[in-house]
Amino acid sequence: xxxxPKLVRDGFWSNNVGLVQLLGLCPLLAxxxxxxxxxxxxxxxxxxxxxxxxxISMIRTLVRPEVRIPVFVLVIxxxxxxxxxxxxxxxxxxxxxLGIFIPLIVTNCAxxxxxxxxxxxxxxxxxMVDGFSMGxxxxxxxxxxxxxxxxxxxxxxxxxxxxxxxxxxxTLTFVLIEDYSGFLLAVLPPGAFIGLGLLxxxxxxxxxxxxxxxxxxxxxxxxxxxxx
Amino acid sequence: MRYRSILISxxxxxxxxxxxxxxxxYTYDTTAERIADNERRALLRKLNxxxxxxxxxxxxxxxxxLVQSPLLGTRAPAPxxxxxQNGWPVAAVLSPVAPDGYNGAIQLxxxxxxxxxxTGVRVLRHQETPGLGDAIEAERSDWIRRFTGKSLNNPDxxxxxxxxxxGEFDQFTGATITPRAVVKAVRNALIYFKANRHQLxxxxxxxxxxxxxxx
Numbered sequence: 001x002x003x004x005p006k007l008v009r010d011g012f013w014s015n016n017v018g019l020v021q022l023l024g025l026c027p028l029l030a031x032x033x034x035x036x037x038x039x040x041x042x043x044x045x046x047x048x049x050x051x052x053x054x055x056i057s058m059i060r061t062l063v064r065p066e067v068r069i070p071v072f073v074l075v076i077x078x079x080x081x082x083x084x085x086x087x088x089x090x091x092x093x094x095x096x097x098l099g100i101f102i103p104l105i106v107t108n109c110a111x112x113x114x115x116x117x118x119x120x121x122x123x124x125x126x127x128m129v130d131g132f133s134m135g136x137x138x139x140x141x142x143x144x145x146x147x148x149x150x151x152x153x154x155x156x157x158x159x160x161x162x163x164x165x166x167x168x169x170x171t172l173t174f175v176l177i178e179d180y181s182g183f184l185l186a187v188l189p190p191g192a193f194i195g196l197g198l199l200x201x202x203x204x205x206x207x208x209x210x211x212x213x214x215x216x217x218x219x220x221x222x223x224x225x226x227x228x
Numbered sequence: 229m230r231y232r233s234i235l236i237s238x239x240x241x242x243x244x245x246x247x248x249x250x251x252x253x254y255t256y257d258t259t260a261e262r263i264a265d266n267e268r269r270a271l272l273r274k275l276n277x278x279x280x281x282x283x284x285x286x287x288x289x290x291x292x293x294l295v296q297s298p299l300l301g302t303r304a305p306a307p308x309x310x311x312x313q314n315g316w317p318v319a320a321v322l323s324p325v326a327p328d329g330y331n332g333a334i335q336l337x338x339x340x341x342x343x344x345x346x347t348g349v350r351v352l353r354h355q356e357t358p359g360l361g362d363a364i365e366a367e368r369s370d371w372i373r374r375f376t377g378k379s380l381n382n383p384d385x386x387x388x389x390x391x392x393x394x395g396e397f398d399q400f401t402g403a404t405i406t407p408r409a410v411v412k413a414v415r416n417a418l419i420y421f422k423a424n425r426h427q428l429x430x431x432x433x434x435x436x437x438x439x440x441x442x443x
Contacts, residue, residue, distance in 0.1 A: 067237045071244050078248035082255040089259035092266035184360065184402075 004129055011133025018141030018196070019203045023110035027101045028142060029192035033153070036160050038146025040094045041101055042139030044083055046132070048105050051079045053119040053131030060120045072115045073106075080106045094164050110138065145195050153187035155180030275309055275321055277366065278339030278348030284311035284318045293428070299420040301325035301333070301413055308428055311339075317429040319347055322421065326413035330405040331355045334364070338375075338417045342425070345382075349375040349414055361406035371398065371407070380418050388415035 002010075017023050024045070032038045055075050063071050084102045087095045095102065105111065114134055119127040151157055155177035161169040185191045272289055279288070291312065294305035302325040309321040319341040326334040334354040339347035349372050351364050363369040374397070380388075389395025390408045399407045421428070 062240070064233075064237045064240065067241050070241055074241075074244045074248045078251050081252045085252075085255045085259045085263070089262040089266065092263075092270065096270070184357075188357070 002126070004126070007126065007129045008133045011130065011135075011137040012140065013137070013203075014207075016141065016203075017110045017134050017138040019137075019200050021110065021113070023113055024108035024138065025196075027104055027108060028138075028145070029189065029196065031098060031101050032142055032146040032149055032192055032195075033187050034150045034159055035143055035147040035157055036094075036164055037097060038142035039139070040091070040098050040164060041105075042135075042142040044087065044098075044102055045105055045108060045111075045142075046135030046139050047083055048076070048079055048108075049111055049114060049131040049135035049138075050128060051131075052076045052111055052115055053127040054124060055079070056115045056119040057122060057124045057127030063120075068120060069112075069116070072112055072120075076111055076115065077106050091164060093162075097160075110134065141196075141199065145192065145199060148195050148199075149186045149191055151176055152183050153185075153191065154182055274337055274350050274352060275339075277350050278321055278337050279311050279319050280347065283341075283347075284313050286310075286312040286315075288321070295424070295428070297420050297424075299324075299416040301327045301416065310429060312429075317342060320421065320428050322417045323352070324413045324417040324420075326409040328405075328409045328412070329354060329356055330361050330403065330409075331357065334406070334409060334413070336410065336413055336417075338414055340418065340421045343379070344418060344422055344425070345377060345379040346375045346414065346418070348373075349410075351410075356406045357403065360400065360403040363400050363403070364406060364410055369400075371400070372410075374398075375414055378414075380415075380422060385415070388412075 011017075015021060018025075018028055027041055027045075031041045052072075052075055056072055059071070059075075080103065083105075084095075087098075087102060114131060118130045122130070147157060150159065155175065157174040157176055158169075158172045161172040165172070186195070268289065275288055288309050288311050291310045292307050293310070295308050296303070296305050300306045300322065306323045306325070308323070310317065311319040311321070319339055322338045322340065324336050324338060326336060332355050334356065335352040337348075337350045337352055339349070341347050350366055351372065354362070354364065356362050356364065364372055366372050383396040386394075387396040388411055390397050390399040390404060390411055392399055392404050393408065395411065397407060397411045
């Protein structure tokens with residue numbers, strides 16, 4: 001049984017959906033043109049993951065193994081459609097920007113992956129925490145990559161924040177570089193690949209540093225377990 | 229015994245299909261009105277950007293006919309919203325499509341007053357390159373606002389092109405195809421309006437039927 005802190009650490013860092021498992025890359029790469037787009041899709045994915053993990057964990061003893069995958073797909077698809085309709089009703093502008101990527105959450109293999117690998121074998125509480133930390137880890141990658149690409153590509157941060165937080169948030173937009181002509185590569189799909197590659201590289205670099213330090217500090221017998 | 233187990237599995241699957249569909253149906257039912265309202269308001273906001281709100285007093289959103297013409301860039305019937313003041317026609321908002329954008333069709337709203345002068349152009353939907361072609365959005369650049377006040381005489385028909393094609397309209401640095409498509413679509417909308425002006429404002433639905441067939 002994995003402990004709760006380990007679940008959180010796994011989701012946020014050592015088994016991060018975007019940086020380690022490399023799941024759900026299609027929406028991750030496609031919508032992270034701006035910070036706000038990344039945040040919108042990240043929140044929707046987070047919500048889906050928590051809801052699907054919870055429900056699937058609740059029904060895990062009822063579902064016969066031979067039909068479990070179709071049942072998971074049904075549950076996930078229903079949740080996503082509900083979220084899609086709610087977004088269209090309450091965050092219409094953001095919905096019109098994220099458009100096709102909301103229904104595509106269904107195909108985010110991270111979600112069925114967590115359902116199959118974790119929620120179907122663990123208690124409701126654990127499944128919820130796992131869904132939350134996995135979703136949050138994914139959200140972090142989305143906003144960091146979105147922010148990076150927005151700053152480099154357009155010279156702004158939090159542009160179009162009003163789509164999520166209402167008209168008052170219009171003033172949230174930072175123009176970091178005045179009269180910036182833009183660096184198109186960062187906004188286009190190649191920029192997403194390069195950005196994600198850099199993020200993964202940085203994560204691996206940090207991991208190696210930490211590992212080296214812990215090896216140096218600790219006696220050889222107490223090796224700290226890292227990413228599985 | 230085996231059949232029983234299969235049947236139970238199938239029943240279970242069926243149960244979840246019903247539950248899932250029920251959940252979606254319930255959400256749809258509770259949000260449908262709000263979504264339709266959102267869409268209506270979003271469109272109305274765009275309509276008011278292309279026609280001055282003070283210039284008309286009718287419910288522009290419901291005073292609409294569907295027309296079909298190759299000049300509007302699409303085979304599907306395109307809505308024409310009609311603005312009236314005290315019952316008199318003031319302006320029409322056409323919804324042409326520029327089929328030849330860099331990345332697919334660009335849906336536009338073009339407001340044209342009775343004299344055939346553009347009162348405003350806005351982009352409804354497009355998939356142009358972010359950072360280049362998306363400068364046609366009013367939120368991103370002023371380019372689309374420069375159509376306001378133009379007509380088929382100003383500039384003349386030959387001038388309705390981008391500068392690279394010896395016309396009067398600027399292209400963007402790095403993007404010619406997108407502005408070229410938009411300029412052409414607006415020009416064609418003006419041509420269509422000029423040819424069909426009287427029918428467009430006709431009140432009689434039967435008359436509308438007749439002029440809907442493209443010449």
